[in-house]
Each structure stands twice: as C-alpha cells, then as structure tokens.
Amino acid sequence: MPSLYRLIDILLPYEWAHHVFMKNALLGVLLVAPIFGLLGTMIVNNRMAFFADALGHSALTGIAVGVIIGMDNPFWSMLCFSILLTIAITIVNNANTASTDTIIGVFSSTAVALGIAILSMRGGFNKYSVYLIGNLLSISSTDLIMLAIVLVIVIILWTTVFNKLLLVSINQSLASSRRINVNFYKYLFTLTMAVIVTISIQWVGILIISSLLVLPAAAARNIAQNMRQYHIYSVSIAIISGLSGLILSYFLGTASGATIVLISAIFFLATLGLRFSFNN
Amino acid sequence: MLHENIKKKECVTCGCGLCCTKIQDLSVTRNHIEILKDVDLHIHCGDLTAIIGLNGAGKSTLLKAILGEIPHTGELTFLDADNRHTRRPVIGYVPQKLDFDYGSPVSVQDVFAAVHTNKPVWFSHSKKIRERAYESLTSVQAAHLINRRLGALSGGELQRVMLALALDPKPDLLLLDEPVSGIDNNGLKLFYKTVSDLRENYDLSIILVSHDFNLVAQYADRVIFLNDKIVACSGTPEEVFSDQKVIDAFGMKIIKPPGNSGGADN
Numbered sequence: 001m002p003s004l005y006r007l008i009d010i011l012l013p014y015e016w017a018h019h020v021f022m023k024n025a026l027l028g029v030l031l032v033a034p035i036f037g038l039l040g041t042m043i044v045n046n047r048m049a050f051f052a053d054a055l056g057h058s059a060l061t062g063i064a065v066g067v068i069i070g071m072d073n074p075f076w077s078m079l080c081f082s083i084l085l086t087i088a089i090t091i092v093n094n095a096n097t098a099s100t101d102t103i104i105g106v107f108s109s110t111a112v113a114l115g116i117a118i119l120s121m122r123g124g125f126n127k128y129s130v131y132l133i134g135n136l137l138s139i140s141s142t143d144l145i146m147l148a149i150v151l152v153i154v155i156i157l158w159t160t161v162f163n164k165l166l167l168v169s170i171n172q173s174l175a176s177s178r179r180i181n182v183n184f185y186k187y188l189f190t191l192t193m194a195v196i197v198t199i200s201i202q203w204v205g206i207l208i209i210s211s212l213l214v215l216p217a218a219a220a221r222n223i224a225q226n227m228r229q230y231h232i233y234s235v236s237i238a239i240i241s242g243l244s245g246l247i248l249s250y251f252l253g254t255a256s257g258a259t260i261v262l263i264s265a266i267f268f269l270a271t272l273g274l275r276f277s278f279n280n
Numbered sequence: 281m282l283h284e285n286i287k288k289k290e291c292v293t294c295g296c297g298l299c300c301t302k303i304q305d306l307s308v309t310r311n312h313i314e315i316l317k318d319v320d321l322h323i324h325c326g327d328l329t330a331i332i333g334l335n336g337a338g339k340s341t342l343l344k345a346i347l348g349e350i351p352h353t354g355e356l357t358f359l360d361a362d363n364r365h366t367r368r369p370v371i372g373y374v375p376q377k378l379d380f381d382y383g384s385p386v387s388v389q390d391v392f393a394a395v396h397t398n399k400p401v402w403f404s405h406s407k408k409i410r411e412r413a414y415e416s417l418t419s420v421q422a423a424h425l426i427n428r429r430l431g432a433l434s435g436g437e438l439q440r441v442m443l444a445l446a447l448d449p450k451p452d453l454l455l456l457d458e459p460v461s462g463i464d465n466n467g468l469k470l471f472y473k474t475v476s477d478l479r480e481n482y483d484l485s486i487i488l489v490s491h492d493f494n495l496v497a498q499y500a501d502r503v504i505f506l507n508d509k510i511v512a513c514s515g516t517p518e519e520v521f522s523d524q525k526v527i528d529a530f531g532m533k534i535i536k537p538p539g540n541s542g543g544a545d546n
Contacts, residue, residue, distance in 0.1 A: 041402075045384055096311070163394040163401055170380045170391065170430070176349040177373035177446070177455070178395055224385035225429055231402040 001141050016250045021137045025256065028139040029242040031147040032200055033216075035154050037238030039196060040217030041230055042189060045169040050101055051089070051190070053210035054108035055197045058085045060115030060206060062198070063128060068118060078201070082194040085111060090190060094183075134205025136246065136256040143203070150199055157192060165189055166227070208261045215264035216241065222271035223278075237267045299359060300324045301369055301453050301485050306354035308338070308345050315341045317509045319354070323453070323485040328475070330488045330496040332520075333506035334529055339489045340376060342506065343455050346487075347373060358452055369453045372446030376457035376489070378438060382431035388441055389413055389426050395445060416444040420474050436467020443474060454478070456488045472499060493530075497521065505529075 008023050016022055043052055062081035066074030085107060093103050119125050139147075167175040168185045175182050197209055204212055220233035245260030252259070303321040307314070316338045323329050333339050345352040358369035390401045392413035399406065410426075417423040420440040425433060433441065446454060456475070476499060479486065490496050496503060496517060503520040505513045513523045520526055 045381060045386075047381065158402070159400050160398065163398055166386070166390070166394045166401060170384070170386060171375060171378055173344060173347060173349055173373060173375050174378070174442075174445075176344075176347045177371050179348075182349070221383060221385055226385060226387035226427070227390045227402045228404065230385040 001144075016247065021139075022246075022250065024139045024141065024144060025136045025246055026243070027144050028136060028147060028203060029246050029260075030239065031144065031151050032204070033238040033242035034235050035147075035151050035196060035200075036213050037216045037235035038154055038158055038231065039193065040213045040215075040238070041220070041234050042165055042169060043193065043213055044217040044221060045166070046189070048190075048193070049210060049214045050104050052193065052197065052213050054089070054104045054111075055082050055086070055194055056201060056206045056209040057108050058082050058111040058115075059131065059198060059201045060119070060128075061085075061111040062115075063131060064115040064118035075198070075202075079195065079198045081111075082198045083191060086190045086194045087187075090187065131202060132206050133255050134201065134203050134208070134257045136203050139203055146199065150196060154192070154196070157188075161185065161188070203257070205255075205257045208257050211261045212238075212257070212264065215261065215268055219264065219268040219271045222268070222275040233271075237264065241267055299452070299483065302355070302357045302359060303346065304355045304357075306342070306345060306352055306356070308341055308350060308352045310350065314509055316345065316352075316506075319506075319511055321487075321504065321511075323487065325452075325483045325485050326479055327501045328479060328486045328488060328499055329502045329504060330490050330500035330517075331504045331506055332490065332493070332496060332526075337506040338509060339506055340457060343373070343457050343487070343489060346453075346455060347371060370449055370451045372451030372454045372484075374439065374442045374446050374454075374456045378430075378442060380430065384429075384431055386430050387426075388417070388428055388430060388433075391430060391441075391445065392416065396448070412448070416448045417441065419447065420444045421470065434467070436471070439467065439471055440474070443471070447478070450482060451484055454484055454486045456486065458489050458491060475499070493521070 004027065005020070005023050008017055008026065012026075017026070043049060058081055059078050062078030063074040065081055066077030069077065071077055089104060089107050092107075093100055097103075098106075116125070119128050164175070164180050164185050165188075167178060167180055168182050172182050175185075197213075201209055216238035217230075217234045219237050220230050224230035224233055241263035242260050245263045246256050248254075248263070249256040249259035301321075301323045303319060303323075306316060306319040306321075308316040319342060321329070331339050331342065341350065344350045346356060356369075389405055389410065393399070393401045393405050393409045396412060397406075397409055399409075414423055414426060417426055420443050422437060422440045422444060425437055425441060428437075430438070430441075443456075472495060475486065475488075478484065488496075488500065500517055502514065503517050504511055505520055505523070505526050507525065507529060512525050513520055515523075
C-alpha cells in the first residue's frame, strides 16, 4: 500500500492527492469503474437496468434485517437479502404470471417499504442515510483489497463465460439450440450482479448505483458497432468519468458518487448526439 | 384414420438404411395447461417436414420442446443409418423472429465467434474463427454482412445469417420457425432456394413451421397438421390439404391445388 501511495504522489503532485482518503478514493474508482463498465455492458444488453435499481433498493432491507439481528456491519445481511431477492424475482419471473418490470417493481417497492419501516421504527433513520448517498471517500485499504478481488473475479468471468452470457442475452432459444444451460447462466449473471451491487453500495449509494452501472454502457452503445468497441468505450467512459467526477467533487464540495453520475450523463448525451449525426 | 396409416408406413420404412429423428409421445404441460399431447414424429434424413396449424396450436412450443428449452415428457432420439442410437442430435435452429435488442452493438462476426469459441468476443477474433464465419455466410450469400451490426440487418438478411449459423456445425435436424415472416419476396425466394439446396447436398432432416401453404405444397415432403394439442393429421401435402379437418380449420380458399403452387415463385 505505501508504495502505491508514493506512486500516486509522484504521478499526481497536487494538493488534493496528498490526502490519504483521496488516494484511497482514487484507487477505489480505478477498481470500481472497470467493474461497472464491464458489468454494465451485459446489464444493458439484458435490459436489466431496472433490476439493478431494485437490487440497490433491497440493500436498505438488508441493512434493516442486520439491525434487527444486531449486526455491527450489515454487509452480510445485505448480501443474503439481495441474493434471496434475486432468486425470488427470477423464480416468479420464470412463472410468467406478470411482465418482468411489474414483478421487479412489486418486489423492489415492498423491500424498500419494509426497510424504511424497520429502520424508522425508533426515529433513527438519519444515521442510515449514508447508504442512500454513499461515500467514496470512506474507502479503507481493506476495502480496496476486496474491490481488487471483485475486479479479478469479474475479469475471470468475462474471459471464461462471456460468450455464453452474450448468446443468452441475444436470444434464449438460440442459446438453447447450442446446448447452453440458459437458466444457469442467467442465475450466474444475476447473482454476480447482486454481490457486486451489495459490495459497492456503501461507497456508491443506493440512489445512484444503477445509474453508475448503466450510464457508461448506455453511452458506449450509442457509438459502438461491435462487442469490442462496446467494451472499450464502456470501460473508458466509466474510468474517465469516475476520475474526473472524483476530482471535481473535491473542489466543488459535492458528493462524489453523484458528480461521477453527472459526468457519465454528459458522456451519454454527447454520444447520443454523435449517433444522431452519424445517422443523418 | 389417415394418421394411423401414416404411422404404420413409417414403421415399415424404419429399416430403409437412412438416419432419422424420432419423437415419441411428446407432451408439454405449462402452468397446468396441456399444450401438446402425445406427439409422434418420425423424420428421415433429407425430408422436409412442414408443420401447419392455427395460431396457438402449439407449433412453436413443439420446436421449443425439441430444442429442450421447455420441459416435456416423451422421447427424442436420433438414429443413425443402422438404426442404432448414436447421440443426441445436433440441432440447428432458425427462430421465428429473432427477438433481440436491435440497438445492441453486437456484430454478425461477434455472434459467430460467440457460438464457435470460448475466447471472449470483446477481446478479439482469431483469423480461424473469422474465416469459418466468412465461409458459413458465403454459403447463404451473406458474406458481405460479416461486420454489420445484427440490429442493422433487414429481415431477410437476418434470416440468412441465422440459417448460416444453424448450419455450422452441420446439424442432424434443422428447425425453421416461420422463416418467411418479415421478409420481402426476393429474400423469401433466396431462403427457400438455400433450404432446398441443403436437402440435396446434405444429409439432414428439416422441420419447418409455416403459414405459407403454397410454399409448403411446393417444398415439403410431409405435412403435419397440429390442431388442439395433437397431431390431427399428417401425410403428403396433397393428403393433408384435402383432409376435411384441415379444410374446416383454414377454409377452402387458402388451400390451392398443388398444381397451382408454382405461382408462388412469380
């Protein structure tokens, strides 16, 4: 860790980069941005933006459950709850009783309501509001190691099973005809998503996590013509908006997560403009 | 019953030295509703079997059950020339309408690479995989589409790309689900021409779900009429199109005598 800090001091000899929390946040962004950039490509392909949102919201219930059990750090209860929610949504969705967005909406709002009801029971909801906005500047060096492990896992997944995930996302019947176990890969992807959303929620915040997941990929889609370009653009946009958003938030005194989302949104608008000008 | 006669004839031809695909007692029940009941099919290599039926008769469900996408009871076996069980058949599938995200930045090359290799398509495409895709596409006159986005293809182009994809590796059984929908007349002719070339050049069985009775009459060796969950009648196009149940279901006017069916080409 100290050698990494020294490297940052050499590369970035600026006042803002002197603080340890900024160094950690910087490294955190460098780890989170590629994770979100990669994951986002598949979330957008699978039209799961709303599901990502629901996962984020369910974290609130996970925290509430943790509080009831009396956990100091609600991470594990959050993780368990989001995995349970993922499985429940997938099972109900496979039963074809209602459209996917209705099902996700029902589960998501029920989970949020339950979470708010429990957390506000003794009038102490305010101390949990950090989860709503998130705080990138609170990343510790142990958190960084966990993020690094997550990034490695995502990269391993993306190099071993990406093609299968892609075929399943294009058309399930087509994937079945290729002997791909569609349900296995659907669960694999949604559970990966659940774990990553839960891990990142304390830094990124419940309210904006889905935007961070979706925006870089959505922007990349506007200009990409194939999967390679899609990934290069998505990861680049995620990293560039992550770094510039973090630095900008330091000088403006704004919440870092929200600033990053705003810059990603500018990328989206810019690429949308490019797309229209290509088409005309 | 016509249906019974056909079944007997199949059993006799079983030892004819051709490979075949057998579907026995296939039933599908979803949400406690029976969609298909005791479907028996016996398809020889080189045969084109057309499935017709009203909307909701279970045509697409049958294809999905054969693909293994939805649970079913009954057996699906592929027998080689000596009438021995060999392996699960290699199935090529051309979906009715590829329901996918048209804005997705996935190129034709990406899809071929994703099917043929585990090397992630976002990384790069090896020369071998590129050549293999190019060859497949050339066989359906679609080589020029290799770098195009899947969502930017016309209905006919997409159909041919899907056909090329279904033909590599060479399938034992080719499932074509209403390949004529959303295609202009030229694309349609090209598609059917490619399909009939396939039958002559390769040893494969084709199951085709279609609404176009003129084309069915012209190209199919056998026709199966699915009605109310079961195979209501089956046989040659002439037999099926003169069956009272088929006439009752579709009305007289759609079913033209086979002699006129050549008109579909013009």
